[in-house]
Amino acid sequence: MQNNISRVHFIAIGGSVMHDLALHLAKKGIVVSGSDDEIYDPAKSALEAQGILPEQFGWFPEKITEDLDAIVLGMHARPDNPELKKAQEMGLKVYSYPEYIYEQSKDKQRIVIAGSHGKTTITSIILHVLQHLGREFDYVLGARTATVDGLVSLSDAPIIVIEGDEYLTSPLDLSPKCLKYQHHIGLISGIAWDHYNVFPTLDDYVRQFELFADASPKAGSLVYCEEDDLATMIGRKERADVNRIEYKAHPHKVKDGVTYLKTDDGELAIQLFGYHNMQNISGALEVCMRIGVQKSDFYQAIPSFTGASKRLELIASDETTSVYKDFAHAPSKLQATTKAVKQQYPKRELVACMELHTFSSLNKEFIGQYQDTLSDADLGVVYHNPEVSRHKKLEPLTDELIQEAFNRKDIKVFTDSQSLQEFLLSQKWNNKNLLLMSSGNYGGLDLNAFGQSIIENKS
Incomplete structure (x- = not known):
């Protein structure tokens, strides 16, 4: 530093x-x-x-x-x-x-986790493993986790693990943040179009990750998910003296609401679940092995990892009902999170509720990207505040347009937070789960308290 x-x-x-x-x-x-x-x-x-x-x-x-x-x-x-x-x-x-972070990290080994989804979880897993092993490290995170204090740490540690956002760097620099860190080890978790306001076409968006991969130095490593077509297309491009490492979802099974990793030493119960998180675990494992972590040490650490804040975070539960909140807002995140909860609890009905809050999600030109993203839910619920649309200088969406975009005519659409709460509280919650997804807060709703009220007022 x-x-x-x-x-x-x-x-x-x-x-x-x-x-x-x-x-x-x-x-x-x-x-x-x-x-x-x-x-x-x-x-x-x-x-x-x-x-x-x-x-x-x-x-x-x-x-x-x-x-x-x-x-x-x-x-x-x-x-x-x-x-x-x-x-x-x-x-x-x-x-x-990001330039300030780089300036303070010039002498460190820099590991940058990029991609449209999974960045926070992969970064958090790596930090959890390093802490479990007593290794010194610095970090930059996008969400809080029980493993470390705060979102950033700068010290004399020899390595820094950075969540590399693809959004713009600053008002003076319209290139992605992830390019500024000049990684030695870079990871691309997957690519799905997002940030429509600054990347108006899919090609514009994908180009940012190609630039990130091209910035990999000689003798550096580029890790990418082979189950993602766009990440694989970029990752397999020839780059002189760059190590290419592919990963896919870790072998696993789900039994009685618990996910087990399949390892050479047997099955290992973990607290994460969902296919996308099995990919995240594998990505984190590949990075950890590149910085001297043994597989056995990784598997010793991973069962105690509880996840990052707002990433499939359990906020209330009893014997027959669980309420989760998740930061999911982009189409790929929405689909992966909904599928994960349904697969973890296949015998329970799932009510998946999401808030259209970002510029992209509230834009008529982009909302079609949400087609079938709630197809794994038994009931889909969408909330949006027309005032937010007007603030972003967008024309408010109609119920019909939202239902058409999601390709579900039975989706319940709400524009009033109180009406949404009353509707959800009126449901019969025995043997049923609720998933609340948003990068906003449903018009000021305390999600943790609301989750508890669902459990306490079950009929």
């Missing part, structure tokens, strides 16, 4: 990863300041507790001073941000979030 930085200012400090990096640096003794025009919980409370919540919301060029060693620019800021303009005029060093 580079230790020549003592004062850092964050432009758009309220972002999920931005505020976590700010907290981490402040705890290490670096003087941190920041600005944003809006900050919500949990970022707001966390920044306040650390004493670095901006006194006023807004942009204040006077915060940009000569004694700053670095400025970190968040994606939420605009290119004409007054603080950014002041920094540029003064000739101060401005980093995007």
Whole structure:
């Protein structure tokens, strides 16, 4: 880690990863300041507790001073941000979030996990195994996990494991974040069109992963899922002196609601489930073996892995009903998550509820990508808030269009959070599971509390 930085200012400090990096640096003794025009919980409370919540919301060029060693620019800021303009005029060093991470990790072995889905889980598994073995490591995560504190850690550890998002780097750099880390070992979990607002065609989107693979260095490794056509097409391309490693779903079986890995030493009960998670386990295993982890040590660690936050997270259950929440919002994630719950509990009915919340999912030109993604559910439920569509300058979707897009005329569509809650609470939940999927919060719904109310009010 580079230790020549003592004062850092964050432009758009309220972002999920931005505020976590700010907290981490402040705890290490670096003087941190920041600005944003809006900050919500949990970022707001966390920044306040650390004493670095901006006194006023807004942009204040006077915060940009000569004694700053670095400025970190968040994606939420605009290119004409007054603080950014002041920094540029003064000739101060401005980093995007991934550029700052790279600058602090130049001397480490850098492992970057990329792909449209599974990034957080694969990264979390690797961190869990390394911690189990007592190895020193740094990390960048996209969601919280019980294994480590926070979303980012920068120290003198020899390796860093990074969840490599394909979204844009910053308002000044429209290339994907994952390219900025300059990986030694790179993984592509799978590719399914997403982020329609910045990648308007599938070819545009796929190109970003091709650039990532092409950035693999000589003597480096590129790991990819051979069960994904696009990842395989990119991964099998000849690249001079780059090690190509393919993986597929780990052999497994499901019995009485428990998933077992099939290993050379017998069957191993684990807490993850779903075919996509068996792929994630195999991807993590391949990466771990590339950094000196023995298979036996991996299998010793994996049973205690409980998963990452909001990734098939069990929030309430009893003997006949389980309620899960999941970050799934893109079509491929939605389909994989729904199928996973149904296959884990084949004798229970499944109510799969998802929120259309992202720009892509609320766009009439993209929503057709959701065809058949809820086909494994016994009942499909879709919630969207027309005000969110209007805020994103999109025409609100009609019930008929949503049902046509999902290719299910029986889908229940709700635009009011209270009506959705009343409908779900009115269902008979014996021998039935509920899956709540969204990158939003269903209009302010506390999903954990709602899951408990489902169990407590069963009829």
